[in-house]
Amino acid sequence: MSHAALETRQGHIEVRNFALSYETIDGAVEAVTDTQIHVAPGEFVSIVGPSGCGKSTLLNAVAGFLKPTCGIVTVDGNAVTGPSAERGMVFQQYSLFPWKTVRENVEFGLKMRGMPKFERARAARTLLGLAGLEAFENHYPERLSGGMKQRVGIVRALATGPKVLLLDEPFGALDAQTRIIMQQILTNMWQRLKISVLFVTHDIDEAIFLSDRVYCMTARPGSIKAEIQIPLERPRQQAMMMSSEFLALRRGLMSLIREESLKAMGGEITDLGMQGLSIELQGHSIADIL
């Protein structure tokens, strides 16, 4: 990331004293508390954490869909007040417009900006070529595989030239092989476009493989438990996932997450208690309870 960070001056995300609670009938549900994160221009940062810890909540606040209960989100010093094309987003669910062809989907942001038809078609074709999708420009999304849909989703988010790209478990629904290919496509596009990326995942390998830095969140209410630098060199190759350096990072993150996942599943459970849990619950065997 050495020269990428130097060349870009834009896309600095700053989240300070952040907290967000949801209003429900049973009172406020605190999803995220006391969180500080930042993403330097051109940096690739991931957030990992157990399910329900508030990763999506945090990302949606950066996107401008949710207002923080407390604290502030800024991009390049400007407070985020609502969604905007300067922050591209890729969703976990497939979110292509079914009534638009692949190219029309990619063109959408440019159309909103008022770019003439011919120009935006050319821009969309170039981008689709980068993602190896030029053969599918006239297809409707219904006819694409899951991996292709997410690729188009990424290309669409990048088409407007956003300062930052936000991704919420974009590869969660894909099989392991497709996922690895997608990761490489994403890294390549990121290296070419030199934008800042905030990436949410619960896949530890994915986070290490992709990122310059990884934030690990605590169980709900989520906050930052640890921040880990990933000093692996770039460009990253799949073979690196077997290196001792990678595996050491993986072990470290794994134990952090494990602790939090256990907490998220019900109080502080030790490994010993966990063993007991599978056989007995409060003196009853599982069979009795069921």
Added chain:
Amino acid sequence: MSSPALMTSPNQAAATAAPGAAIPPSRPEFSARAARWFRLNQDRLRALLIGTASLIAFLITWHLLTTYRVVFFVKFTNVPAPLAVYASFTKAIHDPKFLMHILLSCRRIFIGFSLAALVGVPLGLIMGRFKLVHEIVFPVAEVLRPIPAIAWVPMAIMLWPTNEQSIVFITFLGSFFPILVNTLHGMTLVDPVLVRAAKCLGARETSIFREVYFPASLPHIFTGLTVGMGVAWVSLIAAEMISGQFGIGYFTWEAYSLVQYADIALGMIAIGVLGLGSSLVIRAAGQLVMPWRSR
């Protein structure tokens, strides 16, 4: 910028493009294309074949029941035979009066239905988008909706100066509520993720409405239009039978009063064909404006 580290090597691009190979390459020969068309449309051809056979069986049964004047719970004694109906059909198509009945009914449908679509679709879209409009209009619509269009006949005659207008009004009412309700339903089912995606790409309120809410609701709008067209014919025929002096509904009723039994069946069949034709038109229009839904 000219980084060679781009992942999509030619090999990989070819690999990902492989599923596209099923799509016709540059210029396939005609016979191969025809064979593929045949294979892809096998189910439809089959349905067409069986459908034709079933219609022929229906006609034969009808013919037998009437020629032998079967009485078995229902009496076929006075029911006209298919050949008699065909005879009165050949006579009717040269009769300008019969053609005028049909033309008038079609005109009423066209005006009443078009008005219902022009009011119902936009109103449904706006109700789906603006809560206040929904809160104001919905209760009134819910109260009026269960009243069948036929029950409106006396009121319509009082409301409108001419008979023609009251019949068109009843046709309008019949199709209006299905169109409104389905459009509204379509609006409530719009996937919120798509709306968010549009916002992230810089779309403002009017663009979101035009580019997301409207196309997303189109399938339900067309369901509403199809149902609405069916109800429009039901309402029209009822209104014509009660208060008309022209129209295919009036023709059918008049045939009964004049003991022209073959004409009764002719009128019924004409209504059926017209109803079928108009719903085919709507289906075709739907495929035209929603190309992403036709395979």
